[in-house]
Amino acid sequence: MTVADERLTETRTRDAELRARAARVIPGGMYGHMLVNEHTMPPSYPQFYERGEGALTWDVDGNRYIDFLCAFGPMLLGHRNPRVDAAAAAQQALGDTLTGPSARMVELAEVLTGTIAHADWAMFAKNGTDATSMGIRITRAATGKAKFLKAAVAYHGANDWFTPRTAGVTDADRANIVEFEYNDVASLRAAVAAHSGDIAAIIVTPFRHDAFVPQELVDPAFARAARESATAEGAALLLDEVRTGFRLDVRGAWESLGVRPDLTAFSKALANGYAIAALVGTDALSAAASEVYVTGSFWSSAVSMAAGIATVREAIAVDAPALTRSAGARFKAGLEAQSIAAGLPLELTGPTQMPLLVFADDVHKKRAFAFTDAAVRRGVLLHPWHNMFLSTAHTDEVVDEALLRTQDAFDELAALDV
Amino acid sequence: MTVADERLTETRTRDAELRARAARVIPGGMYGHMLVNEHTMPPSYPQFYERGEGALTWDVDGNRYIDFLCAFGPMLLGHRNPRVDAAAAAQQALGDTLTGPSARMVELAEVLTGTIAHADWAMFAKNGTDATSMGIRITRAATGKAKFLKAAVAYHGANDWFTPRTAGVTDADRANIVEFEYNDVASLRAAVAAHSGDIAAIIVTPFRHDAFVPQELVDPAFARAARESATAEGAALLLDEVRTGFRLDVRGAWESLGVRPDLTAFSKALANGYAIAALVGTDALSAAASEVYVTGSFWSSAVSMAAGIATVREAIAVDAPALTRSAGARFKAGLEAQSIAAGLPLELTGPTQMPLLVFADDVHKKRAFAFTDAAVRRGVLLHPWHNMFLSTAHTDEVVDEALLRTQDAFDELAALDV
Numbered sequence: 106m107t108v109a110d111e112r113l114t115e116t117r118t119r120d121a122e123l124r125a126r127a128a129r130v131i132p133g134g135m136y137g138h139m140l141v142n143e144h145t146m147p148p149s150y151p152q153f154y155e156r157g158e159g160a161l162t163w164d165v166d167g168n169r170y171i172d173f174l175c176a177f178g179p180m181l182l183g184h185r186n187p188r189v190d191a192a193a194a195a196q197q198a199l200g201d202t203l204t205g206p207s208a209r210m211v212e213l214a215e216v217l218t219g220t221i222a223h224a225d226w227a228m229f230a231k232n233g234t235d236a237t238s239m240g241i242r243i244t245r246a247a248t249g250k251a252k253f254l255k256a257a258v259a260y261h262g263a264n265d266w267f268t269p270r271t272a273g274v275t276d277a278d279r280a281n282i283v284e285f286e287y288n289d290v291a292s293l294r295a296a297v298a299a300h301s302g303d304i305a306a307i308i309v310t311p312f313r314h315d316a317f318v319p320q321e322l323v324d325p326a327f328a329r330a331a332r333e334s335a336t337a338e339g340a341a342l343l344l345d346e347v348r349t350g351f352r353l354d355v356r357g358a359w360e361s362l363g364v365r366p367d368l369t370a371f372s373k374a375l376a377n378g379y380a381i382a383a384l385v386g387t388d389a390l391s392a393a394a395s396e397v398y399v400t401g402s403f404w405s406s407a408v409s410m411a412a413g414i415a416t417v418r419e420a421i422a423v424d425a426p427a428l429t430r431s432a433g434a435r436f437k438a439g440l441e442a443q444s445i446a447a448g449l450p451l452e453l454t455g456p457t458q459m460p461l462l463v464f465a466d467d468v469h470k471k472r473a474f475a476f477t478d479a480a481v482r483r484g485v486l487l488h489p490w491h492n493m494f495l496s497t498a499h500t501d502e503v504v505d506e507a508l509l510r511t512q513d514a515f516d517e518l519a520a521l522d523v
Numbered sequence: 524m525t526v527a528d529e530r531l532t533e534t535r536t537r538d539a540e541l542r543a544r545a546a547r548v549i550p551g552g553m554y555g556h557m558l559v560n561e562h563t564m565p566p567s568y569p570q571f572y573e574r575g576e577g578a579l580t581w582d583v584d585g586n587r588y589i590d591f592l593c594a595f596g597p598m599l600l601g602h603r604n605p606r607v608d609a610a611a612a613a614q615q616a617l618g619d620t621l622t623g624p625s626a627r628m629v630e631l632a633e634v635l636t637g638t639i640a641h642a643d644w645a646m647f648a649k650n651g652t653d654a655t656s657m658g659i660r661i662t663r664a665a666t667g668k669a670k671f672l673k674a675a676v677a678y679h680g681a682n683d684w685f686t687p688r689t690a691g692v693t694d695a696d697r698a699n700i701v702e703f704e705y706n707d708v709a710s711l712r713a714a715v716a717a718h719s720g721d722i723a724a725i726i727v728t729p730f731r732h733d734a735f736v737p738q739e740l741v742d743p744a745f746a747r748a749a750r751e752s753a754t755a756e757g758a759a760l761l762l763d764e765v766r767t768g769f770r771l772d773v774r775g776a777w778e779s780l781g782v783r784p785d786l787t788a789f790s791k792a793l794a795n796g797y798a799i800a801a802l803v804g805t806d807a808l809s810a811a812a813s814e815v816y817v818t819g820s821f822w823s824s825a826v827s828m829a830a831g832i833a834t835v836r837e838a839i840a841v842d843a844p845a846l847t848r849s850a851g852a853r854f855k856a857g858l859e860a861q862s863i864a865a866g867l868p869l870e871l872t873g874p875t876q877m878p879l880l881v882f883a884d885d886v887h888k889k890r891a892f893a894f895t896d897a898a899v900r901r902g903v904l905l906h907p908w909h910n911m912f913l914s915t916a917h918t919d920e921v922v923d924e925a926l927l928r929t930q931d932a933f934d935e936l937a938a939l940d941v
């Protein structure tokens with residue numbers, strides 16, 4: 106198969122029709138991380154998708170893409186993974202949202218506590234935001250303290266505490282946030298010292314994965330300082346693995362550093378696309394966890410739990426972190442070499458399985474927009490300013506096909522002079 | 524089929540084993556509305572369920588129940604409704620959580636705006652709490668004001684503003700709530716007057732469905748006063764139909780009163796058990812709705828939207844509100860007659876399709892606990908203090924079978940002298 110064989114028709118008839126219809130019945134035509142418009146994404150990106158299969162996805166006009174977004178994280182084992190879908194279908198034949206939980210809830214809690222090193226218990230919800238919010242509430246109930254520390258800019262969900270845009274959010278909603286700089290031990294310690302005695306939790310992501318800027322792996326000294334500061338304060342360390350869960354280390358992202366949190370929030374990849382979130386924690390927080398009021402109509406739904414059990418088992422069986430790290434390394438090496446050859450050097454920052462592309466001398470993202478636009482027209486879905494995701498379906502063959510297409514995109518970019 | 528043919532074995536071996544396992548890996552063994560223990564439910568209730576079919580459900584020990592809880596609301600068309608499940612399965616074969624929304628999002632928004640009288644647009648999420656919270660945030664963005672009015676005790680979700688237990692919730696989280704008494708126009712007007720100029724929204728349920736106490740239909744004068752007060756203040760009227768949606772009136776619960784809200788929150792029954800929530804609103808709030816930051820990893824998932832389209836269409840086609848109202852009226856008449864004959868009068872309060880049972884002279888719910896315990900041992904799932912739900916699968920035959928069994932339960936209750 107050559108690039109020419111698979112060039113996109115670039116038909117956008119149905120996408121355009123759906124955008125026009127959406128503009129009439131959805132505020133702004135779309136919202137949240139799903140929004141595709143001139144401010145968020147290059148012009149050639151589709152807004153609406155039709156189907157997915159492994160590392161591939163198709164838009165509503167039948168254009169095929171190699172998908173390096175993976176639904177912004179949920180797809181760890183590829184779209185429509187047969188093992189996960191079979192487990193989900195078997196449960197669906199019995200029931201999903203029943204009048205109480207099914208045995209799947211206990212089984213999934215056992216799988217998580219048996220997999221994640223620090224986890225003694227698990228609770229389930231639907232959104233990553235549910236899990237991080239539940240975690241903060243539990244730490245407040247456990248400590249009787251109100252404030253929590255987070256890294257500046259870091260995203261931990263879309264509730265009133267965290268949301269990156271503040272329209273409709275009151276000052277009171279944000280009264281108890283204290284910020285520090287990620288990977289800056291002195292800044293963390295200063296924040297702790299300034300609010301000592303009133304800190305319920307330190308919430309932090311396993312590495313710095315803010316949008317727009319280069320990603321940074323965690324400095325082990327920073328991870329240890331976060332652990333030590335939380336312990337010294339009698340506060341909890343809440344690791345936000347909503348984005349990283351089962352992608353870096355199935356035992357927990359900081360396990361290889363010897364740093365164990367008190368609570369970890371999971372969601373996206375936990376059930377390979379079925380809607381679920383989980384908070385896991387240590388026995389010391391179990392009483393507080395049973396004291397807070399947290400619930401949701403679909404939090405006991407069995408299908409996503411059956412899918413979660415199958416996903417975690419499969420992720421362990423195939424070593425999903427190693428597979429995706431290796432595929433990401435191949436993609437990173439290829440793309441960076443192409444970029445240098447084109448005289449437009451870029452770096453894939455962060456863990457190779459969750460890379461964020463950053464062109465040199467591209468503060469305004471003009472190159473990133475032009476390059477990803479050229480790539481999407483060649484059937485490769487990249488992101489100009491958000492981290493991307495590899496899945497276990499991104500085989501060497503898939504990565505190599507993507508690199509053929511990105512070479513073509515670089516040829517276009519080099520001719521453009523952006 | 525006689526009651527004797529279908530008496531429960533009352534085996535609880537597997538349920539007991541799962542409870543023991545859950546106690547080791549889930550805080551308190553269970554949490555939220557899913558919790559079954561001596562404080563929340565009579566002793567004979569199962570904690571874990573195996574499957575559902577129409578109006579029936581089975582626990583993990585194979586005991587069969589006629590289900591008047593309907594998963595606490597999601598089941599409008601019966602467990603595993605074939606039309607809804609077929610629509611969901613067809614979408615699942617294409618993909619669920621893709622890298623962007625599917626056409627199903629636009630189609631469902633069109634179905635909702637075409638069905639709900641006041642709705643010009645729709646947005647989607649996962650939890651009822653997401654929809655009510657998103658609604659409040661939009662009203663704050665639109666008005667620049669912070670406070671919202673709600674009825675005392677009324678439940679509008681499990682976020683920090685609303686949660687009925689305050690463990691882990693700070694004073695700041697609740698700084699902007701103002702309460703009034705449901706159905707009390709003077710109390711509503713006093714609350715408005717006391718905070719005039721700083722009110723973003725009035726949030727209210729279509730009828731009073733607080734737990735433990737008799738339900739109350741809305742006084743039309745109160746509904747009109749809520750509308751008038753919101754309009755006079757430049758605030759929004761947010762109708763919380765999370766529990767009532769598509770059960771009272773598919774056009775909107777207050778449409779027959781001539782009272783239209785600015786926003787309505789839906790969730791539970793919208794996709795007959797598939798996890799979804801929706802907020803619908805008027806054009807006047809569209810700009811604010813596109814300004815707030817709201818998002819979730821699974822908010823564009825296509826399967827629950829396909830299920831939602833099928834559910835709303837089927838609910839309209841069969842007139843689900845009329846069917847369930849009629850089935851509920853049959854159940855109410857039968858149960859109340861049995862209770863009078865037994866000398867233990869009870870009333871099914873509220874709309875017949877969402878009844879809450881209240882025994883006379885039973886402040887401490889001893890009779891309610893004893894009766895529902897006797898009923899569950901005879902294969903009828905009722906609730907001692909929360910409203911129940913009828914589905915379109917609750918045919919006359921199903922209701923009559925349930926009444927045979929509740930007669931037997933009354934015989935036991937009358938002999939017990941509680």
